[in-house]
Amino acid sequence: MVKYGCMNSLTINDINLFSRESLSVLGDILGIISFVLTVFVLYDTRKIRGYYKFKGRGPALLKDLSKYSLSISRYFNDFENFLPQIAEELKRSEAKLKSLEKKLSGQPKASVKQLRKIIDECEVSTENERGVRAAHLEMVKVIEEVKEHRKDLDWEI
Amino acid sequence: MSTEKNKWIDALGKLLTLTQEGQLIWATAEPPGSFNSLPHQRVDVVYQTRYKDRTLRLFELYHKVEKPKGLTVFMDQYDNTQYPYWTKITVLQLLDENGLAAWTFPETEVLNHLLEAVKYQVTGVKDFLDEILAEAV
Numbered sequence: 001m002v003k004y005g006c007m008n009s010l011t012i013n014d015i016n017l018f019s020r021e022s023l024s025v026l027g028d029i030l031g032i033i034s035f036v037l038t039v040f041v042l043y044d045t046r047k048i049r050g051y052y053k054f055k056g057r058g059p060a061l062l063k064d065l066s067k068y069s070l071s072i073s074r075y076f077n078d079f080e081n082f083l084p085q086i087a088e089e090l091k092r093s094e095a096k097l098k099s100l101e102k103k104l105s106g107q108p109k110a111s112v113k114q115l116r117k118i119i120d121e122c123e124v125s126t127e128n129e130r131g132v133r134a135a136h137l138e139m140v141k142v143i144e145e146v147k148e149h150r151k152d153l154d155w156e157i
Numbered sequence: 158m159s160t161e162k163n164k165w166i167d168a169l170g171k172l173l174t175l176t177q178e179g180q181l182i183w184a185t186a187e188p189p190g191s192f193n194s195l196p197h198q199r200v201d202v203v204y205q206t207r208y209k210d211r212t213l214r215l216f217e218l219y220h221k222v223e224k225p226k227g228l229t230v231f232m233d234q235y236d237n238t239q240y241p242y243w244t245k246i247t248v249l250q251l252l253d254e255n256g257l258a259a260w261t262f263p264e265t266e267v268l269n270h271l272l273e274a275v276k277y278q279v280t281g282v283k284d285f286l287d288e289i290l291a292e293a294v
Binding site: 066069070073074076077078079133136137140141143144 | 162163166167170173174177265266267269270273274277278282283286
């Protein structure tokens with residue numbers, strides 16, 4: 001009670017701002033603030049770096065993927081006779097997807113990863129036409145998703 | 158990605174499969190007069206089919222892009238685009254009983270794939286290839 005009473009009667013003149021203790025507390029507070037700011041700056045830098053990595057190569061990768069996807073669709077017109085070509089286009093797509101995945105984060109990255117797995121496990125054979133068509137359709141969905149993501153990014157940064 | 162858009166892609170994927178397997182037969186038709194009544198847009202040919210008692214119409218819509226009027230001298234310096242130019246989009250419509258567009262499908266990549274498949278079917282590319290290969294040299 002006595003202590004509390006003393007605190008209440010303290011005035012600004014009673015506090016020595018330049019005492020060792022005060023400067024130590026001030027230093028601690030500034031240290032915490034600068035740590036929080038550093039974390040923010042690191043987060044933003046990472047985000048901006050990711051944005052420019054995607055902005056730089058993303059459109060070209062998407063264009064290539066669209067091209068492969070259209071080629072695969074054309075080969076579907078005569079599925080049995082174009083099995084090697086379909087397999088080749090899927091392999092090419094996988095390589096582009098791997099590169100694209102590194103430039104993405106969050107849900108689009110997860111979708112690209114999932115698509116790579118689907119393509120990797122997809123057996124291109126006459127018996128598995130349904131599976132190949134499903135993989136192709138997944139590819140179209142992921143292309144659309146990444147395109148939407150690109151539009152969103154333009155507004156975020 | 159929204160599951161709503163995925164549903165459209167799945168539906169269009171099914172139309173693509175049915176077309177490529179020859180279960181959905183498309184035919185060319187004259188574009189309605191209103192399609193070519195404006196100077197800045199053009200439709201050369203439309204493709205139609207019947208599916209589950211509904212008519213589907215597919216076409217490429219060409220659109221002329223003029224130089225924007227608000228382009229300032231400063232912006233003009235950095236704009237290397239040659240105006241006017243034509244762009245195109247693929248449109249798939251569901252028609253009502255009067256032949257009018259009741260619904261237009263959302264724009265996705267798979268629409269272009271469907272158009273390619275329809276052109277392949279209508280022009281009889283496969284038969285033509287078979288004829289060439291069957292012909293004795």
